[in-house]
Amino acid sequence: MSGEGLVPASDPLALVDETRLDASEARYVAVARAANTLRGYRSDWAEWCAWCAEEGYEPLPASPEAISRYLVRLAGLGAKVGTMSRRLSALRFAHRLRDLPDPTEAARVLAVWEGIRREHSAPPQQAKPLMPPELWQVLDACPTMKHWRTPHRPPEPDLAGLRDRVLLLVGFVGALRRSELAAIEVGQLSEHPEGLVLHLPRSKTNQAGEETELVVLPRASDPAHCPVTLVDQWRSQAGISSGPLLRPVTKSNKAAARPLHPESINALVQAAVARAGLDPTPYSAHSLRAGFVTYAHLQGATDRAIAHQTRHRSLASVGTYIRVDTAWDDNAATQLGI
Structure with a gap:
């Protein structure tokens, strides 16, 4: 050369x-x-x-x-x-x-x-959707208390387990990409009578930040499945008042000052899935976003309503998330009578 x-x-x-x-x-x-x-x-x-x-x-x-x-x-x-x-x-x-x-x-x-x-060309390999009831299993398997080998040191709330529950539930309910999860700042969250509103200044489809995208995190009746409750618990127990929301947790059970790296979120999701006794291989961080779309569709939400949360510009893009799980729904092939 x-x-x-x-x-x-x-x-x-x-x-x-x-x-x-x-x-x-x-x-x-x-x-x-x-x-x-x-x-x-x-x-x-x-x-x-x-x-x-x-x-x-x-x-x-x-x-x-x-x-x-x-x-x-x-x-x-x-x-x-x-x-x-x-x-x-x-x-x-x-x-x-x-x-x-x-x-x-x-x-x-x-x-x-x-x-x-x-x-x-071949269809892209798609992450398996992580959604209820498997999602509840994964949340329940996240550790809640940290026990120490040091004599006489009492157990304390496991911050890594709590952080993982926040990551999983906010990622699912918010239909967030892993880069968006890693980039959440406390200052981007605002309270609303029905929950929290996440203000995303940029995203994959809004890289120039021409307009702020809004993601809602509604309150849930079950505190264990409520993203608002878990975010509040995480911030309180980790002592987070500003800066990155989702952070690494040290071996001494303290939240670090830096944010999670986007690539680490895949590993955290797979580790959480494995703790629940499920095969982690087909899952990734994208399973949370895919799980939201698939589960919302199964619950009767329209593509337009789903796109409101996922921030898809095209309703056709929403359709690519509707997986094998829903291929039988409202399908004329099941009504042929043969």
Whole structure:
């Protein structure tokens, strides 16, 4: 790779000619994409640079020949179409930051990419919905008291167990994504006669924060299943008056000052499911959002009412969450009389 094409493999943001940016400009460039997106781009760019080094291609500017052969290589290794699509997005991003033409729009790349999508596309693997009655089992299995090996130290409320109950119930009732759960700040919660209102300044579909999205957390008759009650208990016992709502809990049973990392929420959900004696494999943080949509549908909620809470822009998107569990509902195939 020659001097002009040689770029840091670890950080696509470094592709910007830093001599043209002052500190303020660089800061805005850094927040132009969501943190999760940038992490993905960095990983994808490193993979691309490594492949180019092996095959003798320049990573930047990339040639249509290199990109089409790279896609063929990925397809041959069994990469998912979604993964390859993100790799192309990373390449577009890198070229735009250098004011270079987008090589992914070349006819050669488009033709190969269309064929790959037609031959290799498959329905995305969907997380299994976590909803009642399994959700209640998982909540009940969260530890409530922490017992110590230290002699004479009395048991005390288990903060990690309480935090997990809040995470599970707020994630389910609020139909929240894991990034949204991790980003909740106490100041975003406001009281309402019927519960709590969560003000989300940004989300996956509202990254620029053009308007605040509202999520309601209604009070429930059963305190064990009430997100408002559990949030109040967690804040009181963890001593949280401001800052991140959901936090790691130390071995000494104290809430840390920092927020949970979005990627840790998957592990917490799976661990909670396993404590209830269920197979955690098909579950993830997305199971909470999927569980809300599926359970609300089973309870008779309309797609429009569901989208009001999930903040889906399209009602068709809500339909993708209606899983095998509901395929038999109101289906004419069951009325054929054969």
